[in-house]
Amino acid sequence: MKRTGFIVGFLAPAVLIYLALVLVPLGQALIFSAYQWRGVSAKRKFVGADNFRELAGDHDFLRSVTNNLWLLVGAGVVIIAVSLVVAHLTAAPGKSAKLLRGFSLVPQMVSLVAVAVLWQFIFNPEGLLNATLRGVGLSSWTRTWLGDSHFALAGVGVAFAWYAVGFYALLFGAGLRNIPAEVNEAAELDGSQGWHRFAQITWPMLWSVKRTAITYLVINVMNTFALVFLMTRGGPDRASDTMLTYLYEQAFVNSKFGYATAVAVGNFAVAMILSLAILFFLRRDPTSSQNRSEA
Amino acid sequence: MKGFIRGFFLVLAVLPLVWVLYSSLKPGVDILGSPWSFPTSFRWQNYGKAWTEAGIGSAFGNSLIVTIGTLAILMPISAMAAYVLARYKFHGNRLIFTAFLGGMMFPHFLIIVPLFLLLRDWHSLDTLHGLILVYVAYSLSFTIFVLSGFFESLPDELAQAAMLDGCSDAATFWRVMLPLAKPGLLVTAIFDAIGLWNEYSLALVLLPGADHRTLPLGIANLTMTQQYQADWGALFAGLVISMAPVMAVYWIFKDRIYEAMLAGSIK
Numbered sequence: 001m002k003r004t005g006f007i008v009g010f011l012a013p014a015v016l017i018y019l020a021l022v023l024v025p026l027g028q029a030l031i032f033s034a035y036q037w038r039g040v041s042a043k044r045k046f047v048g049a050d051n052f053r054e055l056a057g058d059h060d061f062l063r064s065v066t067n068n069l070w071l072l073v074g075a076g077v078v079i080i081a082v083s084l085v086v087a088h089l090t091a092a093p094g095k096s097a098k099l100l101r102g103f104s105l106v107p108q109m110v111s112l113v114a115v116a117v118l119w120q121f122i123f124n125p126e127g128l129l130n131a132t133l134r135g136v137g138l139s140s141w142t143r144t145w146l147g148d149s150h151f152a153l154a155g156v157g158v159a160f161a162w163y164a165v166g167f168y169a170l171l172f173g174a175g176l177r178n179i180p181a182e183v184n185e186a187a188e189l190d191g192s193q194g195w196h197r198f199a200q201i202t203w204p205m206l207w208s209v210k211r212t213a214i215t216y217l218v219i220n221v222m223n224t225f226a227l228v229f230l231m232t233r234g235g236p237d238r239a240s241d242t243m244l245t246y247l248y249e250q251a252f253v254n255s256k257f258g259y260a261t262a263v264a265v266g267n268f269a270v271a272m273i274l275s276l277a278i279l280f281f282l283r284r285d286p287t288s289s290q291n292r293s294e295a
Numbered sequence: 296m297k298g299f300i301r302g303f304f305l306v307l308a309v310l311p312l313v314w315v316l317y318s319s320l321k322p323g324v325d326i327l328g329s330p331w332s333f334p335t336s337f338r339w340q341n342y343g344k345a346w347t348e349a350g351i352g353s354a355f356g357n358s359l360i361v362t363i364g365t366l367a368i369l370m371p372i373s374a375m376a377a378y379v380l381a382r383y384k385f386h387g388n389r390l391i392f393t394a395f396l397g398g399m400m401f402p403h404f405l406i407i408v409p410l411f412l413l414l415r416d417w418h419s420l421d422t423l424h425g426l427i428l429v430y431v432a433y434s435l436s437f438t439i440f441v442l443s444g445f446f447e448s449l450p451d452e453l454a455q456a457a458m459l460d461g462c463s464d465a466a467t468f469w470r471v472m473l474p475l476a477k478p479g480l481l482v483t484a485i486f487d488a489i490g491l492w493n494e495y496s497l498a499l500v501l502l503p504g505a506d507h508r509t510l511p512l513g514i515a516n517l518t519m520t521q522q523y524q525a526d527w528g529a530l531f532a533g534l535v536i537s538m539a540p541v542m543a544v545y546w547i548f549k550d551r552i553y554e555a556m557l558a559g560s561i562k
Contacts, residue, residue, distance in 0.1 A: 002463070002464075003383075003464060004385075006379075006463070006464040006465055007379050007383055007385055009465075010375040010376060010378065010379045010465075010468075011375070011376050011379055011380075011391065013372040013375070013376075014372045014373060014375070014376035014395075014435055014439065015376070015391065017372070017428070017431055017432050017435065018394070018395065018398070018432055018435050018436075020432070021410065021413070021428065021429055021432035021433075022398055022406070022432050022433065022435075023394070024409075024413075025406040025409035025410050025413060026401075026405070026406050026409075028406070028409035028413075029405060029406045029408065029409050032408060032409060082304075085300075085304075086304055089297065089300060089301050089304065092297070096298055096301050096302075097301065099301075099305065100301045100304060100305050102546070102549055103305050103308050103309050104304065104305070104308050105545075105549070105552075105553075105556075106308055106309060106312065106542070106545070107308055107311075107312075109489060109493075109538075109541050109542065109545045110312070110493070110538055110541070111492070111493030111494075111495060111510075111511050111514075111537065111538075111541075112493070112495055112511075113493075113495050113511040113514050113515050113537075114315075114511075114514065114534050114537060114538055116515075117514065117515075117518055117530070117534060118311050118312075118315060118534070119311075120518070121326070121327070121330070121527075122311065124327060126327040126328070126330070127327060127330055128314065128330045128331070131329075131330045131331060132331070135331075162307075162308075162311070165308075166308065167556060170553060170556060170557065171557070174557055219400070219402070222402060223402040223404065225404060225496050226495045226496055229499075230515060230518070244402070244404050247404065247407075248404075248407075248500075251407070251408050251411075252411075252500065257408050257412070260408050261408050261409070264404065264405045264406070264407070264408070265405075267402065267404075267405065268401055268402070268405050271401075271402070
């Protein structure tokens with residue numbers, strides 16, 4: 001069987017690397033989460049579900065989950081709203097629309113380290129934001145921002161939104177182009193315009209892109225690490241701690257490898273539950289089913 | 296009106312980066328001292344200082360090695376696997392493809408602990424080859440997914456003609472199909488390269504020492520060391536150095552990069 005040899009030979013390098021460095025560690029992660037382990041191989045102790053029981057009562061962990069969810073809702077709403085506006089602005093033909101599309105994705109090309117450093121300097125007590133506020137006579141509005149437990153998480157959210165909007169605008173832009181021309185022409189003839197047209201026609205027509213966008217948001221926000229780690233270290237006093245920064249601290253500061261892996265599994269579980277919920281709530285195409293009673 | 300709003304969002308996206316660019320030519324103390332002021336004279340020595348004293352030069356070299364090294368392994372093995380998965384029917388095809396696809400779904404940090412211990416056992420912690428291997432593994436999912444789409448879209452006749460001419464399966468791939476997929480390979484490689492150049496979290500854990508820092512690690516390190524001197528000139532110059540290559544590549548290939556970014560997200 002020459003062909004079998006060819007197929008196996010062509011697949012083998014990719015499959016072996018993937019197996020060794022992705023699938024096996026993934027399996028190990030599930031196993032490690034049932035151990036109390038400080039990373040020294042001899043001192044590994046099976047504790048069953050104890051790590052998860054501890055996790056359920058760990059206020060610092062629960063705080064990080066809540067922070068992740070706030071980040072998802074807060075940054076998510078801003079990102080979707082702004083990226084819809086940008087998508088509309090870039091959908092038109094013409095040079096300025098094309099220019100905006102080109103530049104709106106520039107932040108996405110910057111590494112998260114650079115994004116974090118940049119926004120640290122904007123939110124620095126002596127930084128751009130406070131200097132601007134002082135410049136326009138709003139000195140009383142100045143804050144320490146990232147050092148203020150009321151604003152630290154929001155600051156991270158703003159940096160994330162700045163970074164991410166371009167991608168979501170690109171996504172919604174592609175969705176807008178996929179709306180059939182007849183639909184837009186019909187809306188035109190009916191005199192549907194502006195907000196009415198958006199709410200009644202465009203927004204429902206974007207349902208599949210919406211679902212994709214929200215799924216991406218869940219994955220990206222649950223994945224938040226670099227921005228928080230570099231901008232606030234989860235502080236002040238865990239006000240901006242997220243699941244993955246907490247995981248990092250448990251694993252690489254406290255050497256609690258088993259517990260850290262349980263945090264990872266918890267993170268994955270939360271992301272899965274949210275993703276499934278999205279698939280459930282946005283499962284139906286609102287434009288093709290019968291639920292158009294008001295139309 | 297629309298033009299005005301466009302301008303507003305354009306400024307919002309770019310102004311922070313323009314600020315980094317001109318601040319990198321100011322004396323370091325002025326970056327926080329008078330954040331909006333333009334440089335009165337250009338301090339090009341910030342760049343020299345960043346490149347040598349601050350270690351950005353060697354970090355640049357490390358990032359170059361890691362990015363090119365990863366692509367050199369990743370692209371051929373992904374193309375081979377994607378080709379077979381896209382064009383040959385065999386038992387287990389869907390299973391393997393789905394397994395690769397699954398890698399795009401879960402956060403890489405989920406398995407950071409086992410990965411760290413694995414590389415430690417292989418004595419590959421804090422080495423560039425260790426990081427390259429991990430980067431290859433974690434880029435396979437996306438790369439195979441996009442490339443298989445390209446191979447699927449190639450016409451059957453060409454492969455059949457090559458086979459009739461007596462080419463083996465492998466020769467058909469290397470001589471006929473791979474050259475045809477070149478545009479797809481290029482887009483995917485560029486997109487991968489940008490992600491690798493910017494990658495921080497895995498590098499942070501897998502390169503714990505000071506000897507092999509990649510650019511994102513070098514920059515992050517500078518934010519801590521320069522704090523004591525309150526001289527931010529080299530940090531800002533370092534930021535510009537790290538962003539410049541990506542910006543250039545992005546601007547040249549941006550229309551193709553949009554395609555890669557949308558691959559898989561629009562059904």
